[in-house]
Amino acid sequence: xxxxxxxxxxxxxxxxxxxxxxxxxxxxxxxxxxxxxxxxxxxxxxxxxxxxxxxxxxxxxxxxxxxxxxxxxxxxxxxxxxxxxxxxxxxxxxxxxxxxxxxxxxxxxxxxxxxxxxxxxxxxxxxxxxxxxxxxxxxxxxxxxxxxxxxxxxxxxxxxxxxxxxxxxxxxxxxxxxxxxxxxxxxxxxxxxxxxxxxxxxxxxxxxxxxxxxxxxxxxxxxxxxxxxxxxxxxxxxxxxxxxxxxxxxxxxxxxxxxxxxxxxxxxxxxxxxxxxxxxxxxxxxxxxxxxxxxxxxxxxxxxxxxxxxxxxxxxxxxxxxxxxxxxxxxxxxxxxxxxxxxxxxxxxxxxxxxxxxxxxxxxxxxx
Amino acid sequence: xxxxxxxxxxxxxxxxxxxxxxxxxxxxxxxxxxxxxxxxxxxxxxxxxxxxxxxxxxxxxxxxxxxxxxxxxxxxxxxxxxxxxxxxxxxxxxxxxxxxxxxxxxxxxxxxxxxxxxxxxxxxxxxxxxxxxxxxxxxxxxxxxxxxxxxxxxxxxxxxxxxxxxxxxxxxxxxxxxxxxxxxxxxxxxxxxxxxxxxxxxxxxxxxxxxxxxxxxxxxxxxxxxxxxxxxxxxxxxxxxxxxxxxxxxxxxxxxxxxxxxxxxxxxxxxxxxxxxxxxxxxxxxxxxxxxxxxxxxxxxxxxxxxxxxxxxxxxxxxxxxxxxxxxxxxxxxxxxxxxxxxxxxxxxxxxxxxxxxxxxxxxxxxxxxxxxxxxxxxxxxxxxxxxxxxxxxxxxxxxxxxxxxxxxxxxxxxxxxxxxxxxxxxxxxxxxxxxxxxxxxxxxxxxxxxxxxxxxxxxxxxxxxxxxxxxxxxxxxxxxxxxxxxxxxxxxxxxxxxxxxxxxxxxxxxxxxxxxxxxxxxxxxxxxxxxxxxxxxxxxxxxxxxxxxxxxxxxxxxxxxxxxxxxxxxxxxxxxxxxxxxxxxxxxxxxxxxxxxxxxxxxxxxxxxxxxxxxxxx
Numbered sequence: 001x002x003x004x005x006x007x008x009x010x011x012x013x014x015x016x017x018x019x020x021x022x023x024x025x026x027x028x029x030x031x032x033x034x035x036x037x038x039x040x041x042x043x044x045x046x047x048x049x050x051x052x053x054x055x056x057x058x059x060x061x062x063x064x065x066x067x068x069x070x071x072x073x074x075x076x077x078x079x080x081x082x083x084x085x086x087x088x089x090x091x092x093x094x095x096x097x098x099x100x101x102x103x104x105x106x107x108x109x110x111x112x113x114x115x116x117x118x119x120x121x122x123x124x125x126x127x128x129x130x131x132x133x134x135x136x137x138x139x140x141x142x143x144x145x146x147x148x149x150x151x152x153x154x155x156x157x158x159x160x161x162x163x164x165x166x167x168x169x170x171x172x173x174x175x176x177x178x179x180x181x182x183x184x185x186x187x188x189x190x191x192x193x194x195x196x197x198x199x200x201x202x203x204x205x206x207x208x209x210x211x212x213x214x215x216x217x218x219x220x221x222x223x224x225x226x227x228x229x230x231x232x233x234x235x236x237x238x239x240x241x242x243x244x245x246x247x248x249x250x251x252x253x254x255x256x257x258x259x260x261x262x263x264x265x266x267x268x269x270x271x272x273x274x275x276x277x278x279x280x281x282x283x284x285x286x287x288x289x290x291x292x293x294x295x296x297x298x299x300x301x302x303x304x305x306x307x308x309x310x311x312x313x314x315x316x317x318x319x320x321x322x323x324x325x326x327x328x329x330x331x332x333x334x335x336x337x338x339x340x341x342x343x344x345x346x347x348x349x350x351x352x353x354x355x356x357x358x359x360x361x362x363x364x365x366x367x368x
Numbered sequence: 369x370x371x372x373x374x375x376x377x378x379x380x381x382x383x384x385x386x387x388x389x390x391x392x393x394x395x396x397x398x399x400x401x402x403x404x405x406x407x408x409x410x411x412x413x414x415x416x417x418x419x420x421x422x423x424x425x426x427x428x429x430x431x432x433x434x435x436x437x438x439x440x441x442x443x444x445x446x447x448x449x450x451x452x453x454x455x456x457x458x459x460x461x462x463x464x465x466x467x468x469x470x471x472x473x474x475x476x477x478x479x480x481x482x483x484x485x486x487x488x489x490x491x492x493x494x495x496x497x498x499x500x501x502x503x504x505x506x507x508x509x510x511x512x513x514x515x516x517x518x519x520x521x522x523x524x525x526x527x528x529x530x531x532x533x534x535x536x537x538x539x540x541x542x543x544x545x546x547x548x549x550x551x552x553x554x555x556x557x558x559x560x561x562x563x564x565x566x567x568x569x570x571x572x573x574x575x576x577x578x579x580x581x582x583x584x585x586x587x588x589x590x591x592x593x594x595x596x597x598x599x600x601x602x603x604x605x606x607x608x609x610x611x612x613x614x615x616x617x618x619x620x621x622x623x624x625x626x627x628x629x630x631x632x633x634x635x636x637x638x639x640x641x642x643x644x645x646x647x648x649x650x651x652x653x654x655x656x657x658x659x660x661x662x663x664x665x666x667x668x669x670x671x672x673x674x675x676x677x678x679x680x681x682x683x684x685x686x687x688x689x690x691x692x693x694x695x696x697x698x699x700x701x702x703x704x705x706x707x708x709x710x711x712x713x714x715x716x717x718x719x720x721x722x723x724x725x726x727x728x729x730x731x732x733x734x735x736x737x738x739x740x741x742x743x744x745x746x747x748x749x750x751x752x753x754x755x756x757x758x759x760x761x762x763x764x765x766x767x768x769x770x771x772x773x774x775x776x777x778x779x780x781x782x783x784x785x786x787x788x789x790x791x792x793x794x795x796x797x798x799x800x801x802x803x804x805x806x807x808x809x810x811x812x813x814x815x816x817x818x819x820x821x822x823x824x825x826x827x828x829x830x831x832x833x834x835x836x837x838x839x840x841x842x843x844x845x846x847x848x849x850x851x852x853x854x855x856x857x858x859x860x861x862x863x864x865x866x867x868x869x870x871x872x873x874x875x876x877x878x879x880x881x882x883x884x885x886x887x888x889x890x891x892x893x894x895x896x897x898x899x900x901x902x903x904x905x906x907x908x909x910x911x912x913x914x915x916x917x918x919x920x921x922x923x924x925x926x927x928x929x930x931x932x933x934x935x936x937x938x939x940x941x942x943x944x945x946x947x948x949x950x951x952x953x954x955x956x957x958x959x960x961x962x963x964x965x966x967x968x969x970x971x972x973x974x975x976x977x978x979x980x981x982x983x984x985x986x987x
Contacts, residue, residue, distance in 0.1 A: 174383070177379060177382075177383070178376065178379045178380060178383055179376075180375060180376070180379065233416075233584075235401060235409065236409050236412045236413050236416060237413070238398070238401050238402060238409070239401045239402060239405050239406055239408065239409020239410070239412070239413075240406065240409045240410040240412070240413035241402050241406070242402055242403070242406040242407075242410065243402065243403060243406070252413060252416075252417045252581075253413050253416060253417070256416075256417055256581070256582070256583040256584060256589065257583050257584040257585070258413075258416050258417070258583075258584040272398070272401070272402065273413075276402060277398060277399065277402040277403055280398050280402070281395060281398060284391055284394055284395055284398065287391070288387065288388075288391045291387050292384060292387055295380055295383055295384055295387065298380060299377060299380045304376070307376065307380075311380070311383065314383070314387075318386075318387055318390060321390075321394075322390050322394065325394050326393075326394065326397070329394075329397045329398065329401055330397075331393070331397050
């Protein structure tokens with residue numbers, strides 16, 4: 001390869017995004033290991049699987065980079081329908097854990113179609129909004145968008161997986177806002193959301209555990225051994241970390257299992273306890289860089305479709321980081337939203353890498 | 369290359385601002401939790417992880433002076449219930465049937481506010497082993513119920529020295545507050561009365577602890593720290609348990625005899641035996657009595673109310689030192705000494721007793737108990753016959769001499785102050801004087817003035833004078849030993865759990881009464897005459913031991929007379945001071961003195977115990 005060619009090639013690769021992702025995912029794997037290594041039977045059980053998920057994720061990202069992201073735009077409808085079918089399948093053949101039916105087994109892997117729905121929705125909405133050149137000034141056009149969001153949203157709520165449903169709404173809002181949503185319509189959406197919340201409470205549509213989580217969020221001290229237990233333990237773990245933390249593998253709240261679901265939903269609390277304010281704020285910094293870098297890629301994209309895809313991915317990550325970390329610190333209600341690249345779990349890892357793949361793809365093709 | 373339009377660029381910049389705000393909020397919250405509140409959460413994390421379990425200790429054994437066990441410990445099978453773990457109402461119903469308790473009784477125990485709501489509450493002690501086995505075998509039907517083995521007090525003889533020993537009970541909120549730094553916890557037993565309370569610190573021992581690291585499921589991961597329990601020290605008392613039993617028996621008999629003889633309100637009394645040379649209390653009995661073992665496991669509120677109801681006669685009260693009484697004629701030796709020492713009378717003084725005394729004027733007549741009159745009396749015969757005229761006269765002369773001389777002499781014997789006996793809740797008694805009367809009748813100006821009759825009453829041991837039985841024992845002890853008031857005490861030795869002596873309670877002098885030896889000797893002689901040919905003659909007829917003492921029959925408004933007898937023996941080398949009081953028992957010479965004789969007979973193993981009651985009309 002000639003020297004000039006090499007520099008040509010290098011210009012297509014966003015090394016900063018790769019570096020941020022690499023740091024995040026390494027940090028995440030280490031934390032998952034620290035959270036689960038006290039297991040008597042197999043200290044490497046979770047780490048091994050998470051590493052495999054990571055490697056698979058890298059493959060997914062690499063695969064996506066090789067395709068032209070604009071290609072997805074043409075296959076939007078099949079993707080959308082395929083995902084809807086999967087979501088429907090979950091309701092019939094999915095298997096249930098913790099009272100929610102979220103997974104379908106595809107042999108070697110338990111797929112969580114609601115995770116896939118996030119990326120599919122991003123691609124779908126980006127195509128829809130870009131086709132209309134960001135022109136969503138009429139309510140009738142907005143309703144078409146709502147309809148597209150509504151179907152997967154409904155199917156996911158039915159699982160029930162309120163957390164992921166909320167992520168879909170966040171993705172939609174982020175993309176709509178950047179597409180130039182009129183403030184009157186923004187107000188209308190806000191009104192609808194308020195009405196929806198009102199109706200949910202009016203007709204008692206929340207399940208008991210969901211209601212309890214809300215009560216605990218509003219008054220954390222109401223039931224410290226029951227519904228408030230997870231939140232209290234999470235705050236104890238984070239708070240006790242102080243400035244420097246107890247050190248990796250030395251957190252007592254993590255190691256003695258006081259901290260619930262510490263490898264998944266509450267993985268941030270492990271960072272808080274073991275690596276303190278320094279480690280936690282470093283992690284927040286990584287997420288900040290990840291998301292702002294994604295928005296920057298969106299701003300540099302070659303077309304509006306690319307911009308909107310980048311905005312969709314950024315919205316997804318921002319919302320998940322805010323709700324997950326906010327939840328562990330008691331400023332967000334408890335929902336089962338995973339922390340990107342950190343929380344243990346295959347589907348979400350692959351989807352996050354898919355997001356990285358899309359972003360790298362948009363960056364690489366920004367000149368066209 | 370297609371450039372984005374300006375408005376999209378602008379909106380992306382707004383999105384960037386939103387991202388910045390979100391992260392600022394998260395970072396701010398992180399700072400609050402970790403840096404500002406970090407210490408609080410560190411403590412909470414520690415309390416999550418570290419469980420401190422206290423290890424039980426065994427309470428010290430209490431012995432009598434001869435090394436006989438009065439109370440030690442035994443294991444007891446206890447049913448304990450943790451209310452938060454009880455799954456349904458049936459459990460208490462089943463438990464009630466099994467333990468023969470009503471559901472209300474069980475409910476009361478379970479709702480006990482004094483116990484930590486998350487801890488188990490002891491529902492019943494000393495359950496049958498079969499019941500314990502049954503509950504264990506049917507544990508599924510008894511959620512929240514456990515069988516524990518607790519160490520409880522074991523009394524050698526159920527009611528012997530009950531008032532001396534006292535009883536234990538679960539520590540109350542107030543007691544916990546008072547002993548904050550002493551390592552007590554809710555549910556701990558603490559001495560509530562008597563020696564158990566007085567010497568709590570000696571007896572209780574030090575509870576050990578184990579600091580355990582536990583995981584979230586409460587499983588112990590490792591022991592962080594451990595401190596073994598230290599057993600409580602043993603305590604030897606000055607009580608002689610066989611004399612104590614004899615004293616209790618004699619007291620009860622005397623009360624029964626008083627009832628039989630027509631004093632049907634006689635239902636309470638007290639008796640004391642003290643060593644006049646040291647202040648050691650050899651026997652201390654109060655009637656009615658109680659069984660301290662009933663306190664094991666605590667009382668239901670009804671049982672407690674019964675014990676404190678008037679009809680019960682208040683058995684928990686130790687009448688030897690918690691109550692004060694008008695001493696009546698047993699106080700006369702003080703008047704006798706006051707008269708001599710202040711020079712208002714002498715041994716040559718004579719008194720004419722015609723049964724009636726008008727020393728304070730015809731309109732204020734006083735009478736002798738012997739309405740026929742004793743004839744010509746002197747100090748000595750006045751004492752032996754308990755002639756009231758003689759003491760009215762002395763009292764009146766002391767009044768006229770001014771300066772509250774009689775009160776001064778009461779104070780010389782430490783009356784009006786606590787004796788300092790090592791038991792809680794001692795009464796001070798009361799020596800009335802001008803200042804006291806004025807203050808006492810603050811609301812009734814007509815009654816504030818101290819009148820001659822007040823001093824005359826005081827001379828008789830009546831009026832507003834109040835003394836505890838123990839204070840009377842102090843007076844006779846000082847007379848017997850030649851003038852020293854020793855502090856009455858029950859503690860003799862402190863021993864370690866292994867029996868090694870670590871402390872001895874020495875006798876403690878309270879004061880010497882400023883009376884020359886020859887005057888005390890004359891008083892001793894006159895008190896001997898009371899027994900030889902005076903008011904206690906009949907009670908001690910044919911008794912081989914030389915006893916000196918004084919009868920007393922004190923009058924209490926609205927009640928039958930209180931019978932007193934205070935004495936010491938043997939005359940030459942006194943070893944025992946005995947004081948007997950029968951509330952509403954009639955005359956001292958007729959029931960109290962015979963009881964004292966029986967107590968002395970037991971002390972010396974004398975078979976001639978005399979009659980249970982003899983005639984006596986003196987006051």
